[in-house]
Amino acid sequence: MAQPNDPYAALRFREFNIFLVVRFAMVLAWTMQFILIEWLVYTLTKDPLSLGIIGLMEVIPSVGMALFAGHIVDQREKRNLLIYCILGFSVVSLGLFIFSLPSVEASMEQKYQLGAIYGLVFLGGIVRSFLGPTIFSLIALIVPKRIYPNAATWSSSTWQLASVLGPALAGFSISWIGVHWSLCLIFGFSLVALAFLLRIPRKPILNPKIGEPVFQSLRDGLQFVFRNKAILGALTLDMIAVLFGGAVALLPVFAQDILEVGSEGFGILRAAPAVGAAITMLGSTRFPLHRHAGRKLLWAVFAFGLCIIVFGLSTMFWVSVGALFLSGAVDGVSMIIRQTILQLKTPDNMRGRVASVNSIFVGSSNELGAFESGVTARLMGTVPAVVFGGCMTLLTVGAMAWFSPRFRRLDLRDEVEAAD
Structure with a gap:
């Protein structure tokens, strides 16, 4: 077994x-x-x-x-x-x-x-x-x-x-x-x-409530998400990180005007976060992340914000690539922990609705993050916009850690061990 x-x-x-x-x-x-x-x-x-x-x-x-x-x-x-x-x-x-x-x-x-x-x-x-x-x-x-x-x-x-x-x-x-x-x-x-x-x-x-009226079902799903502090905290952190850390949307500007590396450099910059995330995810199969999950998730998103700030300030191509690679690596950690929280904390009869709320958080934050990056870049300039986004991510993590000690202490070992 x-x-x-x-x-x-x-x-x-x-x-x-x-x-x-x-x-x-x-x-x-x-x-x-x-x-x-x-x-x-x-x-x-x-x-x-x-x-x-x-x-x-x-x-x-x-x-x-x-x-x-x-x-x-x-x-x-x-x-x-x-x-x-x-x-x-x-x-x-x-x-x-x-x-x-x-x-x-x-x-x-x-x-x-x-x-x-x-x-x-x-x-x-x-x-x-x-x-x-x-x-x-x-x-x-x-x-x-x-x-x-x-x-x-x-x-x-x-x-x-x-x-x-x-x-x-x-x-x-x-x-x-x-x-x-x-x-x-x-x-x-x-x-x-x-x-x-x-x-x-x-x-x-x-689902024991087959045939439940649709609006009652939707209300129950939303209430469950907003009452479950672990799920709500995980979704909020992910949304804020994507919303304010959307440096990827501005990569063409960095590649052409700041780092001046052209289309080939743009391709490397674009691939760096994904490669970092993929390596982290494969490595995490040997190092489970469910112990002290809340603390690890907070540190992962905090590190993501730092990487975005470093990327925004960098004028050296390989430093920028390294910052994006590390941002992907720590984002991989947060993605795994978020998915684990959702799987363990969601009842079987609500999985579809909770996953849908998750898709709204992630989907809307991706689009809004690109929009936010574009607007702030127009108002502040490209580099200040990226640094601002990273700083907002750090502030959000700090606020979550300070105001939600219960989330900070979240540990999923009990749920995993109870399933044995």
């Missing part, structure tokens, strides 16, 4: 290994597809505003539908719901493949082609609102509770690895086979994910 401190504990469960293949294929396909859509749309328009519209078309349905998606996830069987999500994504990728056909591009007016692409992106945002809560809920039905911390680590590591490889593979595939056939490749990845998912049997529905 796998032990809680076994670094490969979750991997000893066959269904979890299949789940990791499914998640890797879907995240790889999703990140590739977003890069390809940006390339395709900008090639058609040569207008940077069109890139902003892509993000808007995805985030509006993703965040707007999140709570309702969480309610539905809690009311439905999870394996089949994930099948529907993958089928929905397949429709989007197949549609993009069709609308990128040379014959379609030649015969269709550009505004209609763009409208079709934006419409498919909007549909993808709806799928995304269901995908996250479904995956979060399914993990708890695949591995026993004592394995949740290790499963969260492997799942987050798989997500991070696919997130790193996806954009890189998209860039190479554009060069090798073009956008059109690259979109066909993405459709193929979705079919691979579907084929593996069918090897996982259906799971029981653990």
Whole structure:
């Protein structure tokens, strides 16, 4: 029997290994597809505003539908719901493949082609609102509770690895086979994910309130999150870190005007946080983070803020790369601890709704963080804006540690040991 401190504990469960293949294929396909859509749309328009519209078309349905998606996830069987999500994504990728056909591009007016692409992106945002809560809920039905911390680590590591490889593979595939056939490749990845998912049997529905009125269900989910100090604290820290530490949004400015390293340097800067996070996540399989989780999470977010300040002040390329790498490494720690808190503190009948609230916090803070970085950079200048964001992150951590000693003392060992 796998032990809680076994670094490969979750991997000893066959269904979890299949789940990791499914998640890797879907995240790889999703990140590739977003890069390809940006390339395709900008090639058609040569207008940077069109890139902003892509993000808007995805985030509006993703965040707007999140709570309702969480309610539905809690009311439905999870394996089949994930099948529907993958089928929905397949429709989007197949549609993009069709609308990128040379014959379609030649015969269709550009505004209609763009409208079709934006419409498919909007549909993808709806799928995304269901995908996250479904995956979060399914993990708890695949591995026993004592394995949740290790499963969260492997799942987050798989997500991070696919997130790193996806954009890189998209860039190479554009060069090798073009956008059109690259979109066909993405459709193929979705079919691979579907084929593996069918090897996982259906799971029981653990919600005793099947048929509960939707608004009562949504109210119960929100009340649970805001009354659970551990979950609320973890989500708040993550949101603040992303909101005020959004230096990534300003990387093109640093690459071109401050560090003067061009597109190649920009690529290295962009990849550095993801590489740091991936290494941390893989290493954490051997060093569990559930002991003194609250203290570790606070220190991780504090270190993240320091890294952002160093990056903002640096005028040396490799110092900037190192700061971003370390920011990703400590962000990987906070991501694992947050996912572990969510898995251990969330009842089975509320997993969909809690994951949906999490997606609202994370999704909205990503978009608002980019907006905040742009506004403060316009008002203060680029370097002061990044330093300001890092300082705000430090102040938030300090306030959380001072005003919430209960969160500071949070330890998840009791939950893990009780599950044995």
